[in-house]
Amino acid sequence: MQSIIMKKRLTEAQFLEAIKGLEIGKQTREIAWGVxxxxxxxxxxxxxxxxxxxxxxxxVERVWGAHITKAIPDGFERVTAVLPEHQAFIxxxxxxxxxxxQEPKA
Structure with missing residues (x-):
């Protein structure tokens, strides 16, 4: 069985958007920013x-969770599933x- 490990990374802009309205202390912010x-x-x-x-x-999870919640546009839903390869491809x-x-039109 193959294991997929995704590194959680944010840009500076994504991080700043994620923490808007979050009540977090200096240390939490420092840790989350660093990671x-x-x-x-x-x-x-x-x-x-x-x-x-x-x-x-x-x-880290506090800020990451805020990012994930804010990153989902209206009318969309995040799902996680384990599927056979052909279904996963689709x-x-x-x-x-x-x-x-979702990308802005030029």
Whole structure:
């Protein structure tokens, strides 16, 4: 069985949009920025700040969750599914088509 690990990354603009309206402390913001924008490892914050792995994970997930929620346009829904290869191929094509429809027209 193949495992897919996706790195959670955000641009500076995506990060700033995600934290709008979020009540988060300076440390949470620092951790989330480092991991999501700069690509630093979560373990580094455990050592540097003397916090638990769970605390670092929560900081990152709080901002990531806000990003995911805000990134879904009206009329769309995020789904997760495990499918046979041929069905997954079709769903990926649908996702590409939906993404193209969201892009601003030149």
């Amino acid at each position: 999501l924008v700069e690509g630093k490892k979560q373990a580094g914050y455990v050592t540097a700040l003397g916090v638990t792995k769970g605390a670092v994970w929560q900081a 769903v990926k094509k649908w996702a590409e088509d939906a993404k193209k429809k």
